[in-house]
Amino acid sequence: MSRLSIQALTKCYAGAAAVANIDLDVAEGEFVSLLGPSGCGKTTTLRCVAGLETPTSGKVLFGDRDVTRVPPERRRIGMVFQNYALFPHMTIRENIGFGLEMRGVRGSEANKRISSVLDMVQLTGFEDRWPRQLSGGQQQRVALARALIVEPAVLLLDEPLANLDAKLRDEMRFFIRALQQRIGITTLYVTHDQAESMALSDRIVVMFAGRIHQTGTPQHIYDRPATKQVAKFIGQANLIAGKVVHRCNEVATVDTSVGRLLCATNCAVEPGTPATAMVRPEAMQLVKECSPNAFPGRIMERHFLGNIVDYRVATADGTVLAIQALGSIVHDAGEVVSVQIDPKKAWLLE
Amino acid sequence: MTEASEIRVRHWLLAAPALSLIGLFLLIPYINIGIMSFRTPSTTAPYGPGYTVANYVHILSDSLYLSLLAETLLFATVTTAVCLLMAFPVAFHLARTTSRWRGLLYAGVLSPLLTGVVIRCFGWIVLLANNGLVNQALGTVGLGPFQLMYNATGVTIALVHVFLPFMILPLMTAIQSIDPHWEEAARTLGASRTRVFQRIMLPLILPGLQSGVILVFVLAASAYVIPMLLGGGRVQTLPTVIFQQLMGGLLWPFGAALALTLSFAVLASIWAFVFLGRKRMRGLA
Numbered sequence: 001m002s003r004l005s006i007q008a009l010t011k012c013y014a015g016a017a018a019v020a021n022i023d024l025d026v027a028e029g030e031f032v033s034l035l036g037p038s039g040c041g042k043t044t045t046l047r048c049v050a051g052l053e054t055p056t057s058g059k060v061l062f063g064d065r066d067v068t069r070v071p072p073e074r075r076r077i078g079m080v081f082q083n084y085a086l087f088p089h090m091t092i093r094e095n096i097g098f099g100l101e102m103r104g105v106r107g108s109e110a111n112k113r114i115s116s117v118l119d120m121v122q123l124t125g126f127e128d129r130w131p132r133q134l135s136g137g138q139q140q141r142v143a144l145a146r147a148l149i150v151e152p153a154v155l156l157l158d159e160p161l162a163n164l165d166a167k168l169r170d171e172m173r174f175f176i177r178a179l180q181q182r183i184g185i186t187t188l189y190v191t192h193d194q195a196e197s198m199a200l201s202d203r204i205v206v207m208f209a210g211r212i213h214q215t216g217t218p219q220h221i222y223d224r225p226a227t228k229q230v231a232k233f234i235g236q237a238n239l240i241a242g243k244v245v246h247r248c249n250e251v252a253t254v255d256t257s258v259g260r261l262l263c264a265t266n267c268a269v270e271p272g273t274p275a276t277a278m279v280r281p282e283a284m285q286l287v288k289e290c291s292p293n294a295f296p297g298r299i300m301e302r303h304f305l306g307n308i309v310d311y312r313v314a315t316a317d318g319t320v321l322a323i324q325a326l327g328s329i330v331h332d333a334g335e336v337v338s339v340q341i342d343p344k345k346a347w348l349l350e
Numbered sequence: 351m352t353e354a355s356e357i358r359v360r361h362w363l364l365a366a367p368a369l370s371l372i373g374l375f376l377l378i379p380y381i382n383i384g385i386m387s388f389r390t391p392s393t394t395a396p397y398g399p400g401y402t403v404a405n406y407v408h409i410l411s412d413s414l415y416l417s418l419l420a421e422t423l424l425f426a427t428v429t430t431a432v433c434l435l436m437a438f439p440v441a442f443h444l445a446r447t448t449s450r451w452r453g454l455l456y457a458g459v460l461s462p463l464l465t466g467v468v469i470r471c472f473g474w475i476v477l478l479a480n481n482g483l484v485n486q487a488l489g490t491v492g493l494g495p496f497q498l499m500y501n502a503t504g505v506t507i508a509l510v511h512v513f514l515p516f517m518i519l520p521l522m523t524a525i526q527s528i529d530p531h532w533e534e535a536a537r538t539l540g541a542s543r544t545r546v547f548q549r550i551m552l553p554l555i556l557p558g559l560q561s562g563v564i565l566v567f568v569l570a571a572s573a574y575v576i577p578m579l580l581g582g583g584r585v586q587t588l589p590t591v592i593f594q595q596l597m598g599g600l601l602w603p604f605g606a607a608l609a610l611t612l613s614f615a616v617l618a619s620i621w622a623f624v625f626l627g628r629k630r631m632r633g634l635a
Contacts, residue, residue, distance in 0.1 A: 069536070071542075072538050074540075075538075077538055078538070079534075079535065085532050087532055098539050146539065173423045
């Protein structure tokens with residue numbers, strides 16, 4: 001188990017930077033996700049940590065040990081691939097035992113450890129099967145067992161749930177989190193699925209175009225996104241453009257096309273600067289009467305989803321907002337309502 | 351008729367054209383050769399009256415024919431080994447490259463098969479003769495001339511040239527079926543490049559390697575035109591001797607017995623090779 005530090009990491013392919021000057025520290029036993037759309041550099045970053053790619057510049061450290069030039073086989077890592085990468089010509093026992101075999105652990109000691117990890121991933125009795133005889137979820141658990149048996153310093157997972165169907169994905173999500181908590185291993189997890197990263201991680205690193213846009217807890221990233229891209233990538237977001245008229249401590253008054261809004265902010269914006277107000281669909285309420293921090297709108301569409309109701313509301317200037325309300329249907333399409341925004345949940349973006 | 355037997359009949363019908371072709375042009379001639387090999391020789395007809403095992407006794411008791419058989423198998427083995435060594439890097443590159451010249455490289459691999467065997471042999475004669483292009487080139491830097499033709503070297507060079515595609519293609523297919531993630535997973539689990547090759551690559555390449563080796567071995571052991579033209583009569587293999595028996599000596603029964611002996615020896619070699627590789631290929635079928 002060790003701390004993982006990535007320092008000023010850059011990886012270029014044919015002159016273009018896939019990863020540009022990234023810094024990241026993962027504490028001992030912490031679960032950190034790299035989240036971003038495909039091509040954002042998250043997998044390249046992970047592969048640099050694994051030693052499967054050589055960084056163009058920058059460093060990778062496990063604890064105080066600089067592993068930047070260390071080949072993957074001497075890094076003490078465990079890695080799980082998107083397609084599991086189980087060896088087709090080896091049984092489950094041989095697959096799981098491969099790391100031990102490479103370290104010269106044999107015989108009863110090896111068998112004991114294989115049984116123990118198989119028990120951990122709940123696959124006892126599968127020792128003599130072949131990978132192709134297992135379902136996707138089972139193969140994934142074998143891949144996990146194979147990575148964990150060598151007691152790696154860092155566990156690396158590259159979109160491990162992407163090839164599973166939705167129901168199994170949810171199950172495996174809880175399984176991976178519980179397992180990680182139990183053994184307390186430092187984990188770096190790559191995904192493009194924001195729900196997955198939220199459910200699993202202690203912290204999320206959101207990447208776009210080779211750069212880190214934001215690092216923080218799932219709650220923080222959801223409520224206080226650093227950039228418009230982050231706001232749009234994580235959950236649904238209504239972005240309303242406007243201009244700052246006044247700021248008092250952490251509350252800014254913004255003139256937008258839909259009306260004057262109060263927003264929370266943490267940056268020292270000057271009055272007169274253009275800015276964007278970000279409001280999550282569930283941070284808006286539909287009320288009958290006009291009230292502070294509210295403006296009129298007309299309901300365009302209404303979709304009942306069971307636990308929530310999705311509304312599309314057009315404001316006076318034509319901006320369409322996505323609004324979610326809990327519970328049963330209260331409003332109908334065509335109805336004129338007042339949209340009220342909780343000022344603590346409106347967030348100012350530059 | 352039940353459904354299952356109906357399907358079985360349909361499967362047989364689908365296989366019928368190929369089966370009849372094999373039966374007509376392979377099985378029946380082989381049976382014919384088999385019968386012929388037990389006939390007695392004759393100077394006026396293809397064979398004389400009655401049956402005998404004398405042809406086989408002659409082959410198996412005469413060290414001339416046994417050493418010829420051994421030499422032929424050795425020729426095939428050396429050709430196969432050289433093909434394997436040369437094919438491996440090419441197959442690996444072709445399987446993994448993303449170059450836009452991939453198609454051209456592929457055509458290059460197949461190019462030995464694009465000309466007829468006689469034309470190709472004359473091409474090699476132009477290159478390998480004592481005053482041929484290769485020796486002329488070597489002469490300009492003060493080397494040679496080397497005897498590159500009318501000996502085993504020349505025959506092997508030409509055999510390797512034409513059979514190389516038969517080794518490259520199955521190897522390439524096998525390598526293509528290896529997911530690079532398997533190699534990477536093995537690396538992260540503590541395997542060096544050498545160990546990855548031994549434990550991951552080689553076992554997965556084996557089926558392709560086996561097909562390539564069998565193809566090249568069989569083709570090289572039965573090659574006739576290349577040993578004939580590039581050997582210039584000074585290199586004798588069993589196929590060239592069989593031809594002399596049939597066409598020169600008109601000894602059809604003895605030629606037939608020689609041909610069957612060669613077939614049997616080649617089959618036995620392949621069987622031994624497959625048997626030896628069987629243990630390492632488990633789980634791959």
